[in-house]
Amino acid sequence: MTLPQHVDIAIIGAGAAGIGAARTVQAAGRSTLLIEARERLGGRSWTVTLEGGIPFDVGCEWLHSADRNSLVPIAHQLGFVVDTSRPRWREQTFNVGFPADERAAFRAAIEAFYARAEIASGADEDAPASRWLEPGNRWNPLIDAISTYINGCELHAVSVHDMDAYEETDFNWRIKHGLGALIAAYGAPCPAALGTVASVIDHAGPRITIETSRGTLTAERVIVTIPTDLLAAEAVRFSPSLPDKVAAAAGLPLGLADKVMLAVTSHLDDLPPDGHLYGATDRAGVGSFHLRPLGLPCISGFFGGSHARQLADAGEGALAAQAIDEVVALLGSDWRRRLRPLTASRWSHDPFARGSYSHALPSHAGDRAILAAPVNDRLFFAGEATSPNFFTTAHGARDSGERAAREALASFSRR
Structure with a gap:
């Protein structure tokens, strides 16, 4: 597609977070555009079909905490089969x-470890979770x-604080034809510029200017959903710079x-x-x-x-x-x-x-909230790394996109 000159809310990244944001903006009647470096929707959600019709989720696969997972009703609405076997x-x-x-x-040992770590999570010190392994076990x-x-x-x-913050309900379901396929279908109605690499987000002027590999556009608001390793490396550069965001992203690196x-x-x-x-x-x-x-x-x-x-x-x-x-x-x-x-x-x-999904380094559990916080009611941040309780998951990413979109939409009434 040809880049528009201007949209109300531009969204950087078309993974689950970006798509969740775009669907929310669309529903509110504002103009939006997903700016995605890949030639496909989904980000770290991606299903490929192998020989014999075998679906392979290259990225996220499971509907974790499925009894509280926002992607479950979306799957039903879109006609995807949910396998509920554990x-x-x-x-x-x-x-x-x-x-x-x-x-x-082993079950006794790991349950005892988690019990010790849960007690430790109430302490002020945010230490490495490994400290609560029993020596020599x-x-x-x-x-x-x-x-x-x-x-x-x-x-x-x-x-250890971050590990305790994660909410797991022990309901883990699957999409028969792939979670990545579901997320791509969920994003299909959203306007997207694929194969478009964002490089600079200039928020100094009255309108935000986004420089990309396919040209420049402006927006009233921008929602950034790219992975933390890219933010930490300043693969997308902010002008003026946002050192607090870069530092927070560095405290939430992607594991593998x-x-x-x-x-x-x-x-x-x-x-x-x-x-x-x-x-x-x-x-x-x-x-x-x-x-x-x-x-x-x-x-x-x-x-x-x-x-x-x-x-x-x-x-x-x-x-x-x-x-x-x-x-x-x-x-x-x-x-x-x-x-x-x-x-x-x-x-x-x-x-x-x-990388695959974020973890908070010791002493950096608070970085999730820092990364999620808006900047001047103009820049908003989403992605699984910004989820306070469902980080590492596709639904945590999607929900964070909806949250950021609602923040962006509400900001129009304040300016």
Whole structure:
């Protein structure tokens, strides 16, 4: 599309937050435009269809806290099928490498860790969550592995205050044809300039000027939804500068969680639908494997933290090779010829993301509120990193976009 000369509210970034903002602005009758560097909607929400019709959510996949998740009614409204079966993340199919008695011991250990961390979250000091691991506990590596899936990093880099702020209701559902597909459909009615990289937001004059790779436009208000790593690196520059926003973004870096999809080429009946395996229990750098998700002929592997970053940096194919090695170690050498890589994510190498989702560094839990605060009733900020309780999630991002849009709309009556 051709860039308009002017809109009421311009939105930088067309992920879940930007789309949530655009839908809210549209409903209020104001003109808007999503300015998106990628050639697609969705940001870190992205579904691709693999061979055999297998949907693969390259980014976010689960409707976390589904009983309170704003994307659930949106899915119903748009005709998407919601699968309400619960994940088996705490289980180990076949008991291989992680028998039932050990799983019970691990559950007790991780529950005790969270209980200690919850008490610690009431203290003034916002210390690393790792401080509340029991020294020498046999299950500390697996507890750290869980952190890499949840936070994208190990516990030493996680604020204990922030960890406690997250709200989890233990209802985790899925979209049958992909969460990324839902978010793209939700954004379809919104005007968007795709393949358009914003570089400067000049808010010095009576109208805000936005410089992009396809020209310049002006707006009365701007909502910024880009990931924190890009804000911290000033990939989009503000004029006048906003050092408090840059610093807050730096305190909320993106961790890394990458996924790989493996085709199961034979002996499909040997795997139960929606089974689960941990690749190992004695180290933090290990995969979590979803066997035959939704009954499909595949295995989805999930890796997080520094281990995922090392695999991403090792190049294409490293994640799949590691996943196959771990599955084969559990199920036997015959499985090496039954598995074939289909695709994998490398979010740390995506120039418009540079990671997966935010975590607050120790002493930086308060940065979420700093990042979310408006500037002079003209610049507004959204994205999962600005959500006080549902950060790291697609619905937290969407809700933050709606919140920022309402703030922007209300500002017109004050000026």
